[in-house]
Amino acid sequence: MITLQNISRTFTTAGGPLHAVSSASLQIEQGDIYGLIGFSGAGKSTLLRTINLLERPDEGQVIVDGEELTKLTLRELRKKRLSIGMIFQHFNLLNNLTVYDNVSFPLEIAKVPKAQRHKRIESCLEMVGLTDKAKAYPAKLSGGQKQRVAIARALANNPKILLCDEPTSSVDPQTTGSILAALKEINRNLGITIVIVTHEMNVVKAICNKVAVMEHGKIVEKFDLSEKNIVPQSNIAQYLFNNEISLERELEANYV
Template sequence: MITLQNISKTFETAGGPLPAVSSVSLQIQQGDIYGLIGFSGAGKSTLLRTINLLERPDEGNVIVDGEELTKLSLRELRKKRLSIGMIFQHFNLLHNRNVYDNVSFPLEIAKVPKADRRKRIEHCLDMVGLADKAKAYPAKLSGGQKQRVAIARALASNPKILLCDEPTSSVDPQTTGSILAALKEINRDLGITIVIVTHEMNVVKAICNKVAVMEHGKIVEKFDLREKNIVPKSPIAKYLFNSEITLASGLEAHYA
């Protein structure tokens, strides 16, 4: 589904070149909920954004669903991005548009007919439990509701992949659980592959089946969380895996 081969990305700063990602390779299978975890500055968000070429890598190959994205024309890339939804940390909603029109926005860009847009928008809002908020504006919504609008907007174009960049870091712990439950339900019911960036191990433990630990622009360890007796070897992975589980039990209750 997603193959990253020897991805490197360096940013030019006032202090000189800053390597953000260095020779990273990663394989993500269809249907995975794959976590990228690490502390601030580890390179995880930059790596995530190479998957849809919001950050074009300096080196390496980005292969999504059998297509090498770096080889596509701008027109072809725009079409391909319709199959890759994205959720941001700070929601990125349009404040002068109500909920319905925020979800409509990517469909308008794709020139989807109005009648088809309406059906799709209503379906997406129903999926995230916000059908009754269609006419509300972002300023009147809670943080959790804003993020669910962002999820509905990302789902509007029927993506095969959902990229989530710190989707719970701007909401409270209780709301975090509801957002992760929504993402897990989307993965389960729609088969959408999810890649989620976080600095919180409890988020990974609650929702992911696989995780890669990043530090200084590199992946230091990878784990299949379905395996028993996981034994981290790197200092950062040991630290993260020793973090307490605070969300998994809540998600289990949600699906009981």
Template sequence: MIHLQDVTTTFGEGENKFTAVKNVNLDIAQGSIHGIIGFSGAGKSTLLRNINLLQRPTSGKVLVEGIDLMSLNEEELRAQRHQIGMIFQHFNLLNNRTAVQNVELNLKFQGVPKRERRQRALEALSVVDLSDKASAYPGQLSGGQKQRISIARALVTEPKILLCDEPTSAVDPRTTASVLQYLSDINANLGITTIIVTHEMNVIKAIADKVSVMEDGSVVEEFELRSLKEPGFEPQTSIGRYLISDEISLQRRNKTNELATSVFA
């Protein structure tokens, strides 16, 4: 479904040059839920944006259903992007538009007639159980409802792929479970290939089929989530082992002044 070949993305030039994604090769199966996890600055979000070329790679190939997006002109790329929905961390809703108007936006940009786009927007809201909030403005909605509106907005174009950039980091734990349930149901019922970027391993454990671990711009390890249930299995990399741990470990010091010196030095 999705194949990234030697994808590299750099920013700046000369002494200010920074490589955010380094020679990444990645295969994502059709209909799967694929997690990409790593610490802040690992290159996760840049790699996600490489998939739909919102951030164009410096080099490499991005193939979606066998089509190299890097080889397309602007018009051809826009047409391909209609098949790729995206959910953002901070919702990106327009406060002066109602829920249904926010969901309609992508269809409006595509030139879909008003009556048709309203019908499709209402259908998308129904998928996330927010038909009763169609006339509400973002300021009248909870964080979880806003994220569900953004899911509906991504679904309204009937995409084959759904890119999710930290979709639960702006909501509380209870709402996280609700958002993930909707994404899981959408994947199961509509067969949409879903890629989720997060730094939260509990999110990956709850929903993903496979996970790619990123560190310093590179994919350093991949494994199936079902492997975590196998006796004796553990990730091969230290970053992978750390990320699957549910524990928070603090360094204990013997003297109060040692801690103070460490913190305030």
């Protein structure tokens, strides 16, 4: 479904080159809920964004459904991106548009006919339990509701893949459960492959079937969570598996 081969991405900063991702490789199968976990700055979000080429890698291959995305023309890439939905940490909703119009936005860009758009918007809002909020504006919604609107918008074009960049970090712990339940139901009912970036091990254990641990731009370990006796080898993986707490509150020195 998704193959990342030897992905590297370096940014130029005032302090010199920043190697955000270094020679990272992943194989994500259709129907997986695949977690990318690590501390802030580990390269998780950068690697996630290479899957739809929001970040174009300096080296390596990005293969989705048998197509090498870096070889596509801009027009071909835009078409391919319709099959890859994305959910952002801070929702990225358009505040001057209603919930209905936010979900409609990607359909309008894709030039979906109005009647077909209406049917699809209603279906997406029903999936996330927000039919009654169609005419509301984002400012009137809770954080959890905003994220569910973002999920509905990401589902609008019937994607095969859903990329989730810290989808629960801007909501309270109680709301986190409802967001994860919605994603799990979408995966189960629609068969959508989900890749989720998080800094919380409890999120991974609640929703993912596989996980890759990142540190300093590298993938240091990968695990199939269906296995009964997982024995992490690296220091960071041992720390993550033994501490189901918010990692952003911890210093890296705690496990080194």
